[in-house]
Structures are given as C-alpha cells and as structure tokens.
Amino acid sequence: MDREAAPAKQPLWFFLLIYVLSVPFWVWGEAPLPLPVNLPTSALSFVTPLLAALILTYWRGGLADVGALLRRAFDFRKIKNVAWLAPALLLIPAIYLAAYLLMHLAQRELPVPDVPLLMVPVFFLLYLVTAVCEELGWMGYAVDPLQERRGALTAAILLGVVWELWHLIPHLQQGLAADWIAWQSLYSIGLRVLIVWVYNNTGRSVFAAILVHTMDNVSWSLFPNFGSHYDPLFTAVVTWVTTAAVVLLWGAQTLARFRYGRLQASR
Numbered sequence: 001m002d003r004e005a006a007p008a009k010q011p012l013w014f015f016l017l018i019y020v021l022s023v024p025f026w027v028w029g030e031a032p033l034p035l036p037v038n039l040p041t042s043a044l045s046f047v048t049p050l051l052a053a054l055i056l057t058y059w060r061g062g063l064a065d066v067g068a069l070l071r072r073a074f075d076f077r078k079i080k081n082v083a084w085l086a087p088a089l090l091l092i093p094a095i096y097l098a099a100y101l102l103m104h105l106a107q108r109e110l111p112v113p114d115v116p117l118l119m120v121p122v123f124f125l126l127y128l129v130t131a132v133c134e135e136l137g138w139m140g141y142a143v144d145p146l147q148e149r150r151g152a153l154t155a156a157i158l159l160g161v162v163w164e165l166w167h168l169i170p171h172l173q174q175g176l177a178a179d180w181i182a183w184q185s186l187y188s189i190g191l192r193v194l195i196v197w198v199y200n201n202t203g204r205s206v207f208a209a210i211l212v213h214t215m216d217n218v219s220w221s222l223f224p225n226f227g228s229h230y231d232p233l234f235t236a237v238v239t240w241v242t243t244a245a246v247v248l249l250w251g252a253q254t255l256a257r258f259r260y261g262r263l264q265a266s267r
Contacts, residue, residue, distance in 0.1 A: 011142040015162050017052040018137070021045075026169045036119075036226045040173040045166075046130040049137025057141065072140045073132045073210065078203035088198050088211040092191070095242060096219040099234035108231070113224040120218065127217035131210045138163060138192075139199055139209040152196055153252035160192030183232035190239035191216060193255075197246050200256040 022045040029042025057065045079085065103110060138159060146155035164185040171181045195212045202208040223230040251257045 011146055011159075014052050014056055014137065014142050017055065018048050018166060021048040021051055022166065022169075026173075029170070030173045037221050038174055038227065040170050042170045042173055045170070047133050049135075049141075050133040053137040053141035069136060069140055072206040073136055074207055075205050076207045078205040079208060080203060081201075084198060084202045084208065085211070087194075088202070088208045089215055091194065091198075091242070092212060092215045093219045095235060095238045096223055098238045099231070100223065102234045102238065103229075103231060106234075108229075110229055111224050115222050115224070116226075120222070123218045123221050124214060127214045127221075128210065130217070131213035135195075135206055135209045135213055139195070140206045143196060143199070144204070147196075147200075151253045152200055152255040153193065153247060156193040156196035156255070157189055159196070160189030163192055164188040180232060183236045187232045187236040187239050190236065190243045193243045194239070194246065197250065197255040200254060201250075 022042075025042045025045035025048070029040055029044065031041050033039045033041055033043060053069060054066055057069050100110075143155060143159060146158060149155075150158070167184075167188070168181070171184065176184075191212075195209050198212050199205065199209045220227050220230055246255065249259055251259070
C-alpha cells in the first residue's frame with residue numbers, strides 16, 4: 001500500500017467512509033433487534049466509525065498506528081484529575097432525571113416508573129462495547145483535527161451534526177415522528193459538545209468520552225419504561241442549558257479554560 005499517497009488525517013474522508021460502510025446496515029436493517037428497547041437492526045452500524053478509523057489509520061501509518069488508536073479506548077491514565085469522572089458518569093443521568101421531572105411539571109402522561117436496576121450492568125456492558133466502537137472513531141480519529149482548525153465548540157457542533165445525520169435512517173426505520181427526530185438531533189448535538197468538553201478536560205481521554213456516551217445510552221434505556229416515554233424535547237432543553245453554562249464558564253475556543261481558575265483541563 002502506498003502510504004505516501006494516503007490522504008492527510010482529514011475528517012471529511014472519515015465521515016464519507018462511515019456513510020459508505022453504513023449503507024449495507026441501512027439497506028437490510030429495518031427489522032427490530034431482539035432487545036427490550038426499540039432499536040432497528042441498522043443500529044448495528046455502530047461498528048462503522050471504528051472500521052473507518054482503522055482503515056484510514058492503517059493507510060496513513062500501518063499497524064503501529066492502528067495499535068495506538070485501539071489503546072486509546074483504555075487511556076484512563078490521561079485523567080489526572082479524577083474529579084472529572086463525576087461528569088463523565090453522572091452528568092447525563094442527571095440530565096435525563098431533570099428531563100423526567102420537567103415532563104411531570106408539564107403534566108405529561110407518564111407510566112408508573114419500572115426501572116430494571118438489575119439490567120443496569122447488562123446495559124452498561126452492552127453500551128460500553130458500542131461506545132468504544134463509535135468513540136474510537138469520533139473522538140479518537142476525527143475530533144482533534146477539527147479542533148485544531150476550528151476550535152472546540154465549532155468542532156463539537158460539526159461532529160454532532162455529522163453524528164446525528166448518520167442516525168437519521170435508523171430513526172426513520174424506527175417509525176419516529178419528524179418532530180421527535182428534530183428534537184433528538186438538537187439533543188445529540190448538545191451531547192456531543194458535552195462529550196468534547198469532558199474529553200478536553202481529561203487530557204483528551206477517549207476513555208472518558210466512552211463513559212459519557214455509554215451513560216447516555218444506559219440512561220435512555222432506563223427512562224420509563226425501557227425508553228417508551230422518552231421525549232427528546234425535554235432532554236434537548238436541559239442539555240442546551242447545560243451546554244450554554246459550559247461554554248460560558250470554559251470558553252468556546254477550548255472548552256477547557258475555566259474562567260475562575262480551578263477545574264482546568266488535565267494535561
């Protein structure tokens with residue numbers, strides 16, 4: 001393979017390759033998965049960000065670079081300030097809880113909560129695998145070149161838009177309404193900003209990003225009941241209020257320079 005002719009580390013190549021690799025999943029993936037949550041088989045396209053990143057990394061640098069990329073899934077030693085594990089693990093569940101309380105205040109019809117606590121470890125391990133595959137691509141490969149050129153906030157929003165567009169066909173295959181998809185898109189973009197915020201403040205730890213992504217999926221699956229009454233309008237509102245506070249306090253350029261001198265990024 002002629003690595004001299006390989007493209008520079010350009011996120012555009014990565015995004016295009018993800019979409020190409022996802023086509024078979026989208027074409028043959030309308031049937032529901034045998035899970036208690038509502039997901040189509042096309043959700044198995046979670047492997048494509050990792051595949052795209054591995055292909056492009058090997059093209060550029062061979063097996064050594066591939067190994068370095070894979071090791072980033074367990075780069076928890078980059079997290080010098082362990083206090084950042086709190087937002088990595090707890091911020092998204094807190095957003096879902098706040099959204100649930102807002103739904104009560106708005107007098108939305110909700111079922112009696114049936115939170116299957118015994119399923120939490122199962123969901124966590126299941127979604128940890130999917131988050132590893134996704135975040136080794138989104139954060140391990142694509143985010144840093146975007147940040148270097150456009151700054152952290154713009155990079156996070158661009159990545160969030162690409163990320164949500166990638167989810168569009170699975171959303172349609174689930175039979176979701178247009179307004180649901182619109183609010184979910186806004187939520188996902190805000191979520192990506194928060195993932196980049198945690199990533200930048202943990203020494204650019206992909207492991208920390210994986211934890212945030214995992215807890216998002218776990219929280220959705222536990223939302224009463226098995227996500228059946230989840231409404232992204234409320235999670236989007238809470239997430240963007242949180243995101244606005246993060247940008248105000250940590251700055252749009254890096255999302256890692258706390259205005260009041262503490263909680264600086266771990267380096």
